[in-house]
Amino acid sequence: MQTKKKKTTSQTNLIDLLAEKLEPSFDIINQKLQTDNITVHLLYLKTVVDNDQIQNYIIKPFFEMGSIQLFDSYIASLPQNNKIETNEKVLSQLSRGSVLVQIQEQNYLLDLKKITTNLVLETNIEPSIQGPELGLSEDIQTNLNIIRHRYHNISLKIETHQIGTSNNQTLAILYDQENVNDSVLKNLQEKVKNLKHSVILSSSELQRLLNDKKWTFMPIMMITERSDRVIQNIAGGKVVLILDGTPNAIIAPSVFFDFMTSMDDKYLPFGVSKFLKVLRYFGLFICLLLPGVYVAVTSYNPEVLRSELAFSVAGSRVGVPFPSFIEVLFLLVFMELLTEASIRLPRAVSGTATTVGGLILGTAATEAALTSNIMVIIVSAVAIATFAIPINEMSFAIRIVRYVLLFFGTTAGITGLILSFLAFVLYLTNLESFGEPYLKLFVQRKKVETKGVKS
Structure with missing residues (x-):
């Protein structure tokens, strides 16, 4: 990074x-380093x-160098040196882990932040099964480093924005300049600039704020933890947003x-991946219908x-006092309660608790004639089919649609269901989804879709 420095009208009073x-x-440190006639101020x-970096990059060299000119040249040559623009920008950088160094009438801003995540x-x-096991981190610099190391294309562009009027989080927008759909990119950039929310704590919250279709239950943006999925979509012309924290x-x-595709489809043999895709769609229809x-x-x-x-189904319902609905x-x-409990319970006991709970309640309900054996089999098949959907957002949406179809099947039979x-x-x-038809990939060639060309 090229070293830049700028004088202000009142350098001595800036600190x-x-x-x-x-x-x-309580954590403000206004420190003065002094030896003989040499004085340096730190803020x-x-x-x-990172106190270790302050010690290694600033304090030790200061006491080892006997000349203020030599120390000034040394600080100016550090790659962590950032441009000083306005006092507001300096304050913002200080809150992110920068150190303001004042040497006589020159001010330098060094990026020495401490990364604990x-x-x-x-x-x-x-x-x-066969893909990378490591995903993304909670630190945005680490995530950008991972993506840069795995996507060696000079057309990869990274833009940073500050969102959240209170917590002022860093948001990175990544895209391949050669493949990206310009209309999608401009749409997202405009939405990010217009965000007025005070605190944004997670990617899910950011996704909700960027979504214009507030009442739709189908996801139009995907949240992923896999770095390989991120890189695949960047290469395919998609836009990726990464929020710090x-x-x-x-x-x-x-x-x-996209929501019905697993990353294993790229790593497994062709026949196996196609079989698994067919199996997922079969599970989708089971879950829905x-x-x-x-x-x-x-x-x-x-x-x-x-x-x-028909006689077998009717015989299994003998003694059940409730209608089939x-x-x-x-x-x-x-089953929804068991799924929710498996998420909320500690991982060490969640699997055992939900399995035992399902077995006990299913057996007890059947013996008490509150439900039929066939119904237990059907609900178990539906639960297993739901878990075959690889992306959680789509799984949640399908679970909601299932109840809508169940209602019409109850009120109008097969005709209402169809x-x-x-x-x-x-x-x-x-x-x-941002101007792209939701069923686009079913009617458009994969090559055209990969280039991100809007139809």
Whole structure:
């Protein structure tokens, strides 16, 4: 980085002026280094600055060098040196871990921040069989370093913005200049500039604030913890947003097909990856339609089943005092509670607690004739099919749509179920993600989509 320095009209009073603006914070350090006739002033916040770097880069060289001119040249040559523009910019940099060094009439701003969250985390939400196991970190500098090391393309551009009027978080926007869709990029840049929220703590909150479609339940932006997914989407012309302090990245635009794709699809053999994709879509239809089909068939249209199967289903419900809709709804809600409990409980006991709870309640409900054996099998199949969806945002959305289809299957039988499913497909057809059709990848060649060309 090229060294730059700038004089101000009142250099000697700058340290005191900035210190007054930072008071009465307890972590202000206004330090003076003095030997013989040489004096250097330091100003920094001890809670965000690496004291070891201050000792190695500033204090030790100061006492080892006997000339103020030599020390001035040394500080000016450090790569951590940043340009000083206005007092407000200096204050902002001090809060991020910079040290203001005043040597006679020259001021330097050195980036010596302390990073305590720079450990790269393992991928817990999106595990991979053959892909990289390490994901993103909570430190934005570490994340940018990971991406730069894995995507060696000079067309990769990184923009930084400050968002949140109170906590003033750093947001990085990453894109490949040669492949990015310019309209999507400008749309996102405009939305980021217009953010007026006071505190933004997570990528999920930022995603919600950037989404114009407040009432849609389908995700139009993807949140991921995998660095390889980030790099794949940058190369494909997507825009990636990384917020400092969160181990996730936001990918936009994201269409339906993106949420049904696992990163293992790129690492496994062609035949295996295609088989797994078909299996996921099969699980998607089971999750969406199976509860509604059960209620519609048992309550309205038993003639669609073979006689043996119809008698078997009817025999399993002998003694059950509730209609099939109440039976399905009871077990589905219980499965939702088990899923929520598995998230909230400590990892050491969550799996055991939810498994034991499901077995005990399912067995007890069947023996007490509150539900049928077939219903337990159906709800278990639906729960397993839900977990086959690789991205959580899509899984949550499908779980909501499932209840909508169940309602129409209950009120109008097979006809209502089919019509409601077609209405859902039409809704997806008309949905857009930053100008991109939500079902785009089903009707457009992969090569064109990879280039990020807007249709």
